[in-house]
Amino acid sequence: QGLNITVNADKTLYNFCQWQLKLNPGDDSHPNHHDVAILVTREDICSRANTPCSTLGVAHVAGMCQPDRSCSVNEDNGITLAHTITHELGH
Numbered sequence: 001q002g003l004n005i006t007v008n009a010d011k012t013l014y015n016f017c018q019w020q021l022k023l024n025p026g027d028d029s030h031p032n033h034h035d036v037a038i039l040v041t042r043e044d045i046c047s048r049a050n051t052p053c054s055t056l057g058v059a060h061v062a063g064m065c066q067p068d069r070s071c072s073v074n075e076d077n078g079i080t081l082a083h084t085i086t087h088e089l090g091h
Helices: 009-023 081-089
Strands: 037-041 057-059 071-075
Touching (some): 009 071
């Protein structure tokens, strides 16, 4: 099944983490294995009921060392995207 990106950042993070886990071979030596998955989207990941908010990225706290939680969702809003990704990777 495909990836479902919604206006709910937490749901999108859950969907993306599950999706990337299915695609990630468990063997570290596999050429398609990845340690971290980063989703960059131009979709507004935080606009419930047409009311925008300031969330630009989301990741699990203390999750980057766990295969099912080593993922982040980041809204592409230009040059500050690099800062957002760096911040989320710090989790």
